[in-house]
Amino acid sequence: MLDTLDAMTQHQSTQTMKPATAAKKLGVYLEATPAEFREGVVSRAELNALQADPPQWLRDLRRDGPHPRPVVAAKLGVSISGLARNGVTEPLTTEQIEALKEERPEWLERERATQAEVRKEAARLKQRERESAESAKNGD
Numbered sequence: 001m002l003d004t005l006d007a008m009t010q011h012q013s014t015q016t017m018k019p020a021t022a023a024k025k026l027g028v029y030l031e032a033t034p035a036e037f038r039e040g041v042v043s044r045a046e047l048n049a050l051q052a053d054p055p056q057w058l059r060d061l062r063r064d065g066p067h068p069r070p071v072v073a074a075k076l077g078v079s080i081s082g083l084a085r086n087g088v089t090e091p092l093t094t095e096q097i098e099a100l101k102e103e104r105p106e107w108l109e110r111e112r113a114t115q116a117e118v119r120k121e122a123a124r125l126k127q128r129e130r131e132s133a134e135s136a137k138n139g140d
Helices: 002-013 019-026 035-039 044-052 056-064 069-076 080-085 094-103 106-137
Strands: none
Touching (some): 019 044, 069 080, 069 106, 094 106
16 A cells, blocks of 8 residues: 555656647747756656746746737637637737737627627526525525
8 A cells, every 4th residue: 555655756756748738838838938947847746846936937937928818818818719709819928918908909899798798697597596595505
């Protein structure tokens, strides 16, 4: 039994992931990371260390970009599919995102309104579920 626990602990400590997975977890665009990051593997411990105490390259990427689509979408307040519908398929820098926010193109306003409606509907459904669960719990 002890041998099994030792093997499990050892396996856990050497768990690795592809650079693409690590970049996704860090919220950065893989192609903009240093070569040594892209070409290696990242252990769980290394990922935790990068998150806890980000090196300068990671702080710079998070601040300036280029940012992956999920980050671009979040910063603009739209969905990833909303970006794609409007031809935004490449990573954007923070400067480009800020310029779009200032320009306020019609498509961005439309996609933000759509996203707001989606969030509102999700909140309404969640509230309805809570009320149903409460009603069932009370035997109504």
